[in-house]
Ligand SMILES: [Zn+2]
C-alpha cells in the first residue's frame with residue numbers, strides 16, 4: 001500500500017494543506033495560508049479538523 | 062556467666078516455681094501447686110508476674 | 123429507616139447497581155460499606171506481608187498492625203469517597219463518614235489478646251488496631267443527608283480502629299431501631315440444597331448457625347440476623363450485583379429473616 | 381473565622397503541634413490540609429511511575445491518571461482521618477470532608493490540556509483527574525463542628541478530582557470572608573537576606589512575585605496572599621512545626637501580608 005497523503009482543507013480560507021505522516025490524535029495543526037489553528041482528530045481511519053479556540057487549560061496555575 | 066534460674070513466687074499460695082529458660086514477655090505461666098495463672102512480664106532484666114484475670118479478648122468474633 | 127450494607131464483594135466486583143439504586147432511598151437509608159478485598163490488594167501491592175494471630179481454640183485472625191491499619195483506612199477512604207462522589211453525580215448530596223468524624227462510632231481497642239505463639243505457648247500480646255464497638259451516635263447518622271459509613275472507628279484516645287462492617291451495620295440498625303437491614307453481597311441469599319431460602323424465623327436462623335450446613339461469614343450473618351429479627355428488624359441477605367438490588371431486596375429477593 | 385492550612389511538609393514531618401493547638405480554635409476555624417509527600421511515598425511504594433506533562437512555555441506538571449487519583453484520594457483520606465481521630469482524642473468532635481461530601485467543593489475537570497509531546501509538537505490531551513475549583517458551599521464549612529477539609533473536589537459528573545491545597549485554602553477564606561488565612565508549612569515565613577520578613581503590603585508581595593528573589597511555591601503563596609489581603613483577609617505564612625503554631629502566627633510570628 002502506498003503511503004496515503006493526509007490532505008485537509010482549512011475551514012477559514014479554504015487552503016488545502018498536508019499533515020505530517022506521523023500526525024497524532026490531538027495534535028495542533030496550523031493553516032499555512034491564514035494561520036488558523038486546528039486540533040487534528042484521528043478516528044476510525046479518518047482525519048477531521050476540530051476548531052482550536054485556545055479554550056484548553058494551559059495548566060498555568 | 063552461668064544460666065540464671067528464673068524463680069518466681071505464686072501470689073496465691075506462695076509456692077516458688079521456675080519459669081522456662083526461654084520464657085517471653087506476655088507468656089502465660091501457671092502455678093504448679095494451685096493452678097493460678099499469671100502473665101509473665103520481662104522488663105529491664107527483671108521478671109514480674111501480673112495477675113491473669115482472663116480479661117483479654119479472645120477474638121471470638 | 124433502612125440500613126444498607128454494601129459488602130466488600132460488591133464493592134470490588136461492581137458497586138454501580140447499588141449506587142444507582144441509592145438515590146431513591148436517600149431520605150431514609152444509612153449506607154455502610156466494606157472493602158476487605160481492596161485492603162488485601164493494596165497490602166499485596168505495597169509488599170506488606172499479612173500477619174495473623176492464632177488464638178486458643180485454633181481460630182486465626184488477621185493482625186492489624188500500624189501499617190496495616192493505614193492501608194485499611196486508605197482503602198476504605200477511597201471506597202467511601204468513590205460512593206459519595208458517584209452519588210453527587212446522581213444528584214444526591216451524601217456525607218461520607220468514618221467513626222472518627224463527629225465521633226459517630228467509638229470503639230475500644232483490643233489492647234491485649236491471648237494467642238498461641240510460634241512455640242505453641244499461650245501468650246498475651248498487643249491486639250493491634252482492631253476495635254470493639256462501644257458507642258454509636260445514631261442521631262448523627264439519620265438522613266437527610268444520606269450518610270455513607272466506613273468500617274473505621276475511633277478510640278477514646280484518638281486512635282483509628284478497624285471494625286467489622288457487618289457488625290457495624292447490625293449495631294447501627296439496632297441503635298436506629300431500623301425497620302430493615304439489607305446485607306448485600308455477591309451471593310443471592312442463604313443457599314441450601316442449591317436453592318435460595320426465601321424466609322427464616324430467628325429460631326430457624328439460630329438452628330442453622332449451629333448446623334454444619336452453613337459456613338464462615340454466612341454463619342456470623344445469620345447469628346446477627348436472628349438477633350436483629352428478635353428486635354423487630356427484618357434482615358435481608360441478598361445480591362448487590364443485580365439490577366436495582368435494594369428494590370429487589372425489599373420486593374422479596376434473597377433470604378429474609380423475620 | 382480563620383482558615384488554617386496545614387501544608388504537606390507539616391503533615392509529613394510532624395503535625396502534632398498544630399493538632400494540639402487546634403482545639404482552642406475549634407469554634408472558629410476551618411482546617412485544610414495537604415499531603416503531597418505522602419502521595420509521592422505511596423506511589424513509589426506501589427511502583428507507580430509518576431507521569432508528567434510538559435506545557436507550552438516549558439512548565440511541567442504532574443499528570444493525575446486514574447491510578448494516581450486513587451493514591452491521591454487514599455493518602456489524603458488517611459491524613460484527614462488521622463487529624464480527625466487525633467482531635468477526637470483531644471475532646472473535639474471534628475468532621476473530615478472531601479469536596480464530594482455534601483458537595484462542598486465542586487470543580488471542573490481540566491478535560492483538555494495543551495502539551496508539548498515527546499516529539500516536540502503541540503498536542504491536546506486529556507487533562508487527567510485534576511480540577512479547577514468552581515463552587516464552594518461555605519455554609520457547610522462554618523464551625524461548629526470543626527471541619528477538616530482534604531484537597532479533593534468532585535465534578536458535576538461525580539468524578540473525584542485532585543485540587544491544589546493552597547488554592548482551596550485561599551478560595552475557602554475568600555468565600556467565608558475569613559479574617560485570617562494561616563498557611564503553615566516547614567518554613568518560618570518569607571525569608572529574604574537570611575531573615576523572616578515580618579510584614580508585607582499586598583503591593584510589596586506582588587512586586588516580590590515578579591522579582592527573582594522568590595521561587596516556586598512561595599511565589600504562588602505570595603500571589604494568592606496579595607489577592608487575599610486586598611479583600612481584607614490577613615494572610616500569615618509561618619511554621620507549623622513550632623509549639624502552638626496557630627497561637628504563634630496570630631501573635632506575630634512568620635510573614636504577615638496585610
Ligand atoms: Zn486557512
Ligand SMILES: [Zn+2]
Nearest residue numbers: 071074092095
Ligand atoms: Zn499457687
